[in-house]
Amino acid sequence: MSSLNVLIMAAGLGTRMKSDLAKVLHKLSGMPLIEHVYRTTAGLEPNTVIVVVGHQAQDVQKAVEFAAEQHGGPRVNLEFVLQTEQHGTGHAVMQSEEALKRLSGTLLILYGDVPLVKTSTLQALLAKHIEGNNAGTLLTINAEDPTGYGRIVRDRQGNFQRIVEQRDASPQEREIHEINPGIYCFEISALLPALSRLTNRNAQGEYYLTDVPGILAEGGQKVGLVEYDSLEEVLGINTRVELAACEKRLRQQTLEKLMLSGVTVIDPDSTYISPYSVIGRDTIIHPQVIIEGQSRIGGRCEINSWSHLYNVEIGNGVTVKNSCVVMSSKLADGVSIGPFAHIRMDTEICQDAVIGNFVEVKKSKVGRNTKSMHLTYLGDATIGERTNIGAGTITCNYDGKQKHPTFIGDDVKIGSDTMLIAPVKVGDGSMTGAGSVVTKDVPPNATAIGVPARIRRRPEK
Secondary structure, three states, X not given: OOOEEEEEEEOXXXXXXXXXOOHHHOEEOOEEHHHHHHHHHHOOOOOEEEEEEEOEHHHHHHHHHHHHHHHOOOOOEEEEEEOOOOOOHHHHXXXXXXXXXXXXXXXXXXXXXXXXXXXXXHHHHHHHHHHOOOOEEEEEEEOOOOXXXXXXXXXXXXXXEXXXXXXXXXXXXXXXXXXXXXXXXXXXXXXXXXXOOOOOOOOOOOOOOOHHXXXXXXXXXXXXXXXXXXXXXXXXXXXXXXXXXXXXXXXXXXXXXXXXXXXXXXXXXXXXXXXXXXXXXXOEEOOOOEEEOOOEXXXXXXXXXXXXXXXXXXXXXXXXXXXXXXXXXXXXXXXXXXXXXXXXXXXXXXXXXXXXXXXXXXOOEEOOOOEEEEEEEEEOEEXXXXXXXXXXXXXXXXXXXXXXXXXXXXXXXXXXXXXEEOOEEEOOOOEEOOOOEEOOOEOOOEEEEOOOOEEEEOOOO
């Protein structure tokens, strides 16, 4: 197989979205449309991905770069091409000519607003393209209602002749039901000369990429057609109504896949799970749960209602009680959190620890078998094993200019309503009295009591 490259067209504003936000930045299942498309094409392991940007170019570029970072597959050479004025799909590809001249092999072209297209579908298109030794190959769909799409015109032998856009089509051509959803393969060596022959003599006054296959066929080069049977999969998003419909389809597909793999989803109609999340067998997902990003959840877990998880890593046998928010954090085997817990910013909760109701943990590590049961804030803290954090405890980590750490050792008992003024350390086996304000380090096996706290060393046994 010749070397593969990808071009994603993502320059348009998307006027039918009625939004100030570029269309490809609208979110589906918690991530921008362009991120879905990038992840799909990255699964093909291309050498280079060119993204044509225009409206809100910097934001679109950041979204693609984030997707590339999150994908974690083989390294892909990313290039961004700016289309300052939009004069059609052909014009978008023409802006990429300098980048394409540095490449060779096959170029897959698709839009940045087709989030449901599968890697396997694109692989099948590429296989037919290579097998047929084609200069270009198109994916086509036989649509019951072809309104709005370019029509595929064939000759009497059934070979490809050209694509005609609806605005330029004759009444007879508008009766054709085979349509062009806008996914193409071209040999770069054939594409570049054809681009130079594009004109804007059409009803829109634009340069159509759809004219390129006709130019190739007219010049005696082979253009293949791959008929596909799922319009929904290759459907572009043009309105918020279509975005909502796409969200529903993707959610149903994701939940069905999870349930068939051994996950219990009690109410699929009210459950939202990212297609990029992985969940283990015998985990139970209660109604009104949202799981986004690349979350990984082990087996035998229970995620209770109204909880929201994003980019989490959760072990086996974990319980997330009602109304918890967990963002970009790790919960080890046997952890229990909630209800109403907030875990965020790379926090790590170690094995069998318990984080209770109205406890917030930020950028901290909580050791094994440690408990913080009620009404507590733990920020920028490192907490040892078998420690108990009393209700109302606060690690006072911010001095108005910068954040400071708190270190709490093993087997520590922090009394209710303790204020720990960071930076501060509490040694192994120590304790604080209720209502204490700890401003200095507490040695191991000592007691801190009062405001400010005084240190009392406990006699050795």
